[in-house]
Amino acid sequence: MSDRELIVKHLGLRGHRVTGSRRRVLDALLAAPAHFTVDDVLQRAPGVGRATVFRTMKLLQDMNVVCRVLMEDGSLHYRLSTTGHHHHLLCRHCGRIEDFVNCDVSALVTELSSNTEFEIEGHWLEVYGRCQSCRARSAGPADKRAIGSAADVG
Ligand SMILES: [Zn+2]
Ligand SMILES: [Zn+2]
Ligand SMILES: [Zn+2]
Known part of the structure; x- marks a missing residue:
């Protein structure tokens, strides 16, 4: 279907x-x-x-x-x-969006609820950063340079 x-x-x-x-x-x-x-x-x-x-x-x-x-x-x-209730990881560099489903804010929600006497009915959480492939891309050449200069010194 x-x-x-x-x-x-x-x-x-x-x-x-x-x-x-x-x-x-x-x-x-x-x-x-x-x-x-x-x-x-x-x-x-x-x-x-x-x-x-x-x-x-x-x-x-x-x-x-x-x-x-x-x-x-x-x-x-x-x-x-x-996927039901989930949050997103957004890569600021390539715009890729990944879901994460293990939402673990229930402790915070419970604490917040008792501290504020607010009946919490929902929440929204987005996480911004750099994804794995963008990290690999930016780390790659830099690592090579580091190895190269270390070899030059040695
Ligand atoms: Zn990315
Ligand atoms: Zn989503
Ligand atoms: Zn959640």
Whole structure:
């Protein structure tokens, strides 16, 4: 079953009619790159209003079919994702996004809740840095230089 069929099926199971505009939004986001903005979806779904796109994205998000990613520049992107509750590792150098699912903030949430008497209903955490391949790329030549100069001295 394709992603598209799967999402349509999920929507149907939850009693949501897959209308013409929802279908166009679905097609648009399935054809979109790994992560995309509402504007990207709008461009790929001509004739569908912004409010419809936002509502559909919210619905898909509640169904755990898409997730939101907060880019470092403050823009909000979306990503197809069926992993449930998770967070993202964002590489600032190549833009790659990886999921991490072992969310371990429950101790913090419990402490925060008792300290502030706030009933915590959710949280959002994004982690920014340099991915493994970017680290390897930048470390490579530098290491060689270091070895070269050490050899020269010896
Ligand atoms: Zn995600
Ligand atoms: Zn990277
Ligand atoms: Zn979490």
